[in-house]
Amino acid sequence: GENVEQHPSTLSVQEGDSAVIKCTYSDSASNYFPWYKQELGKRPQLIIDIRSNVGEKKDQRIAVTLNKTAKHFSLHITETQPEDSAVYFCAASISQGDYKLSFGAGTTVTVRA
Amino acid sequence: DAMVIQNPRYQVTQFGKPVTLSCSQTLNHNVMYWYQQKSSQAPKLLFHYYDKDFNNEADTPDNFQSRRPNTSFCFLDIRSPGLGDTAMYLCATSRVSGFSYEQYFGPGTRLTVT
Numbered sequence: 001g002e003n004v005e006q007h008p009s010t011l012s013v014q015e016g017d018s019a020v021i022k023c024t025y026s027d028s029a030s031n032y033f034p035w036y037k038q039e040l041g042k043r044p045q046l047i048i049d050i051r052s053n054v055g056e057k058k059d060q061r062i063a064v065t066l067n068k069t070a071k072h073f074s075l076h077i078t079e080t081q082p083e084d085s086a087v088y089f090c091a092a093s094i095s096q097g098d099y100k101l102s103f104g105a106g107t108t109v110t111v112r113a
Numbered sequence: 114d115a116m117v118i119q120n121p122r123y124q125v126t127q128f129g130k131p132v133t134l135s136c137s138q139t140l141n142h143n144v145m146y147w148y149q150q151k152s153s154q155a156p157k158l159l160f161h162y163y164d165k166d167f168n169n170e171a172d173t174p175d176n177f178q179s180r181r182p183n184t185s186f187c188f189l190d191i192r193s194p195g196l197g198d199t200a201m202y203l204c205a206t207s208r209v210s211g212f213s214y215e216q217y218f219g220p221g222t223r224l225t226v227t
Contacts, residue, residue, distance in 0.1 A: 042220070043220050043221055045218070046217075049215065089155055099163060099209050100158060
């Protein structure tokens with residue numbers, strides 16, 4: 001099955017700086033890569049996703065890049081704010097496969113004011 | 114605007130006493146998932162339904178069962194909860210069509226086994 005590794009496990013940044021989280025996946029057939037944000041005690045929420053036919057996608061302060069050859073994808077958060085503090089999970093799946101997401105272990109991001 | 118609803122939000126049960134968690138959705142999605150999430154860990158898939166087809170993960174304990182009586186509802190039954198089953202249980206749904214499918218998570222049920 002798919003194996004997703006996520007780094008770092010914790011990340012502390014100064015408010016206004018950028019944060020980068022990296023994930024690698026093992027199954028070259030994976031073609032859908034969502035990122036979820038989970039605040040303490042709340043549900044995971046999708047913040048951005050990318051399909052394998054796209055190399056980069058941006059949504060305001062958040063961007064995701066995908067390198068299919070190297071089988072890795074990254075989340076970039078610019079101009080971090082205290083409300084960006086949360087746990088972030090990357091995931092990978094094979095569309096039209098078994099409809100399951102393989103999650104990374106998560107990154108706890110703390111934005112220092 | 115609740116789309117995936119879970120009840121109860123908090124449940125305390127005794128060791129070995131059966132418990133049922135419920136999930137309902139207003140999205141008319143064809144796939145429903147149950148995850149177990151322990152503190153500081155990623156959600157762990159227990160099983161999912163694609164329409165009425167049930168798909169169990171290989172490492173899901175036999176103690177955990179599920180029912181989906183119709184498109185909108187799905188239940189998680191824990192027949193004999195152990196202390197290690199204390200966790201957040203998340204229900205999620207998705208509409209499988211095309212190239213990608215977002216999973217919408219419910220707020221979760223925090224289960225404590227005493």
